[in-house]
Amino acid sequence: MPEDTTPAAPGVASEVGRLRTVMLHRPGNELRRLTPRNNDVLLFDGLPWVDRAQDEHDAFAAALRTHGVEVLYLTELLAETLADPAARAEAMDRTLTGIRLGDSLRAYLEGFLADHDPAQLAEVLTAGLAVAEIGRTKSLVTALSGPEDFVIEPLPNLLFTRDSSVWVQDRPVVTSLAMPARRRETQLTDLVYGFHPRFGGTERLHGPDREFLEGGDVLALADGVLAVGVGERTRPAGVERLARSVFERGLARTVLAVPIDQDRATMHLDTICTMVDVDAVVMYPNVAHRLAAVAVRPGADGELLISETAPFVVAAAEAMGIDELRVIDTGLDPITAEREQWDDGNNTLAIGPKLAVAYERNVETNSRLEAAGIEVIRIAGSELGSGRGGPRCMSCPISRDAL
Ligand SMILES: NC(=[NH2+])NCCC[C@H](N)C(=O)O
Structure with missing residues (x-):
């Protein structure tokens, strides 16, 4: 029988449903613009060797394809x-x-x-x-x-396609990026979703001119349950706007707002916590115990119901309707954990339940994941990581199977 090449219908209802289609950006000439004088403003911690970064990225894309994922490139779209x-x-x-x-x-x-x-x-x-x-x-x-x-201006952070758009169910959310160096990225994702024949006609939520909201902060904990980090990037008003739009359309029933430290190392929620199974996250231990959440739910007449603050893992399990959200930590030694968090050890990309892509350099975190029964697909990221982003940051899932 000929292979079925019909693309999977867009739709993302979880972090861990089998990944079918993903949008990546292969690092290009925008990275060759980085110099020691502009790298801080352009949000890179070093100057990547671009050819090697491309090789690493090609290997990332190949690993995804090997696992049956359709890879779309932002520049081609x-x-x-x-x-x-x-x-x-x-x-x-x-x-x-x-x-x-x-x-x-x-x-x-x-x-x-x-x-x-x-x-x-x-x-x-x-x-x-x-x-x-x-x-x-x-x-x-x-x-x-x-x-x-x-x-x-060049857009070196386009590499992190996670941030400039995020799919909630079958709708693309075009985000609004807080840092001046990244603001123009969403003009491009907005154009693609607005005009490309593959997406044309799909209703886009949010948008570049709205309150700050970045995709790296948005986690689909379960069907109908989103967690959204609030910190250096996403602001409370951004979460409020997103919550209203998804509630109005019946795309979610709970949005957890999760305050995170306003630090470079923890710029997005996905730098400290990502999901690796339907009921498990890998989380940075130095913050895990104090991570809290406020649950937002739809009330009558478009009002929002705001809960008291609760520990994140408790609020998450309750919203997800499970007994416990299992936490796999990045290693108990605080220095190793801090180093591996900085190198995006927590920033895994699940391509199915118990199957995740991670940077090979985070040896301790990866072995803890494996000990917890997660299969880890290791990729090189020595050059890719200099912009502070791992496999999750570098990918925008467009289609995942329902769980
Ligand atoms: N989802 C993420 N964690 N993205 C990482 C983005 C890194 C990028 N250099 C920035 O500072 O914006």
């Missing part, structure tokens, strides 16, 4: 999207609008980019554009800029 003139017009408009460029440079760039085919335009929108790469403009802005200054 974007290039296909930009073939639609309406999408292209919107992309140009969003990229060039704002107070930074000025009228002369904007007009110049409109002409300059008009010659770019969809793939080339996608490259500019992701890798950015420096003054040295464009011709002579009659703009004061470029006259007063250095050759390396960007007229279109």
Whole structure:
């Protein structure tokens, strides 16, 4: 019988249902823009060796494919999207609008980019554009800029496709990223979901201009139960907006708001806790005991019912309707745990119950996962990890089987 190549219908109701389709971004020329002068602003802790990062990423994608996962690439979807003139017009408009460029440079760039085919335009929108790469403009802005200054900022964090969109059931949530270096990413995911034939017509929730909400903070603990981290990135107002939109549409019945430390090391909930089984998480022990949650549920007339604060594991188990949420920790020695948390030991990507992708370097965490009965697919991440993101951050699940 010929192989069935029909793509799985979009829909994500859990963290651990069999993964069918995922969106990744293969690291590209945007990473070659990083220098010791701009890496902090661009949210990288070092300068990745890009060729090696690409090899590591290809191995990640291959491991997923080996396990039957369809891998979609954001830039390919974007290039296909930009073939639609309406999408292209919107992309140009969003990229060039704002107070930074000025009228002369904007007009110049409109002409300059008009010659770019969809793939080339996608490259500019992701890798950015420096003054040295464009011709002579009659703009004061470029006259007063250095050759390396960007007229279109590169997006090195596009690698972390988890953050710029997240599917809740069969709806894409286009997020609103808090850090200036990442804000433009969601213009791209919004375009893809709005115009690409594969998704066209799907209702998009939230959006780039809404309250801050990042996908790395959103965990689908169980069908109808979301946990959303609140910290450096996602803000309380972002969770409130998401809760209202998912309740109104019947996509969830409980949203747990989970305050996390406002630190670089714990920028998202998924840096300290990810799910590896229907009732188990791998969690950073140095915070596990004090992680708390407030449950938000739909009330009458669009009101939200807000619970008292409770320990996260207790609130989660109750919302999920299970006796206990099992916690596998990142190692008991606090220094090893801190090192492995920093290197994304907690940031696993489940591709099914008890089956997760993890960075090989987190030896202690991985062996604890295995001791707890989780099969670990190890990938290299020496270069990928320099932006502080692991397998979960680098993936946006679009389709998972129901449990
Ligand atoms: N879901 C995640 N944990 N994403 C990690 C994002 C890392 C990225 N460099 C940032 O600072 O935004």
